Amino acid sequence: MRVLITGAAGLLGRQAAKEYTARGFDVYALNKKELDISIYTSIKMAHINIRPHLVINCAAFTNVDRAETEKEEAFTINGLGPRLLAAACRRHNSTLVQISTDHVFNGQSKSPYLISDPPDPVNLYGASKLMGEQGVRESGCRYYIIRTSWLFGPGGKNFACAILKLARENSAIKVVNDQQGCPTYAPDLARGIADLVQTGIHGAYHYTNTGATSKYDFARKIIDTAGLKTEVEPCRTSQFPRPARRPACSVLNPFPIQHVLGYTPPTWEDAVEKMGKELKAPVVT
Numbered sequence: 414m415r416v417l418i419t420g421a422a423g424l425l426g427r428q429a430a431k432e433y434t435a436r437g438f439d440v441y442a443l444n445k446k447e448l449d450i451s452i453y454t455s456i457k458m459a460h461i462n463i464r465p466h467l468v469i470n471c472a473a474f475t476n477v478d479r480a481e482t483e484k485e486e487a488f489t490i491n492g493l494g495p496r497l498l499a500a501a502c503r504r505h506n507s508t509l510v511q512i513s514t515d516h517v518f519n520g521q522s523k524s525p526y527l528i529s530d531p532p533d534p535v536n537l538y539g540a541s542k543l544m545g546e547q548g549v550r551e552s553g554c555r556y557y558i559i560r561t562s563w564l565f566g567p568g569g570k571n572f573a574c575a576i577l578k579l580a581r582e583n584s585a586i587k588v589v590n591d592q593q594g595c596p597t598y599a600p601d602l603a604r605g606i607a608d609l610v611q612t613g614i615h616g617a618y619h620y621t622n623t624g625a626t627s628k629y630d631f632a633r634k635i636i637d638t639a640g641l642k643t644e645v646e647p648c649r650t651s652q653f654p655r656p657a658r659r660p661a662c663s664v665l666n667p668f669p670i671q672h673v674l675g676y677t678p679p680t681w682e683d684a685v686e687k688m689g690k691e692l693k694a695p696v697v698t
């Protein structure tokens with residue numbers, strides 16, 4: 414089975430390529446230069462050359478703050494791109510996995526968001542990702558839409574790596590304690606995607622590591638696991654104004670993914686420990 418992975422140089426793209434390669438699939442992991450998801454001819458050529466059975470779209474415009482000012486680019490990549498991929502999948506009878514985000518919700522809910530809850534994007538990044546979801550749903554292709562949140566993993570730009578860098582360079586750091594969500598370890602998500610696709614039970618899902626936390630407690634766990642002594646001071650989101658709003662509480666209710674997978678994803682604490690071990694492990698070349 415041939416698997417095409419877009420955005421393969423990114424955090425999730427790298428892990429998805431690793432997971433599918435380990436499972437023995439024919440993996441075509443393409444970076445932005447090799448396949449630009451906002452250009453239909455680029456997608457068509459990839460389909461003609463590779464003839465994939467499965468397309469995993471890990472490509473996205475992921476800079477949440479920049480999306481507020483670079484609106485057109487964000488909507489072209491996150492909104493139009495998935496629609497174009499879905500059209501090609503429909504035409505060539507391949508299955509599409511589209512990754513989406515907790516930012517499609519406004520973060521005001523007191524209870525975890527269900528897959529059936531009405532979206533209300535908290536910022537323009539969320540609005541652009543919601544447009545991408547809609548394009549996939551309307552396309553008529555076979556799809557999985559998988560919303561995730563607080564993605565982290567070894568390498569690349571993500572919260573865990575940013576916290577580790579800050580903690581190594583400073584004796585004390587401040588982290589917001591009024592944002593709640595679910596961390597998601599990219600290798601766990603990659604495994605979840607591959608397991609879900611194997612079931613053939615298409616549709617929309619939420620996948621995160623199990624358990625919710627605050628950014629503050631998440632940072633503390635990352636720092637403790639790395640054996641660093643950096644002090645972590647709690648602060649409020651209002652003390653760090655950013656161009657894009659962040660959801661105050663974007664905990665995603667996992668139902669029904671555990672039922673479909675037949676297992677519960679690892680807890681976020683276990684996931685942080687796994688990352689700690691991976692970062693300490695010697696690099697094998």
Ligand SMILES: NC(=O)c1ccc[n+]([C@@H]2O[C@H](COP(=O)([O-])OP(=O)(O)OC[C@H]3O[C@@H](n4cnc5c(N)ncnc54)[C@H](OP(=O)(O)O)[C@@H]3O)[C@@H](O)[C@H]2O)c1
Nearest residue numbers: 420422423424425445449450472473475512514561562564
């Ligand atoms: N990171 C999170 O916390 C988070 C949370 C929830 C959901 N998600 C979603 O999870 C998915 C994976 O995110 P990630 O953290 O792995 O993102 P990432 O590390 O930023 O990777 C995204 C990749 O897409 C590439 N890309 C950008 N525009 C493209 C285009 N037009 N065509 C092809 N490739 C393009 C980027 O290349 P350049 O770097 O060269 O632009 C980058 O390599 C995305 O759908 C994202 O929206 C992420």
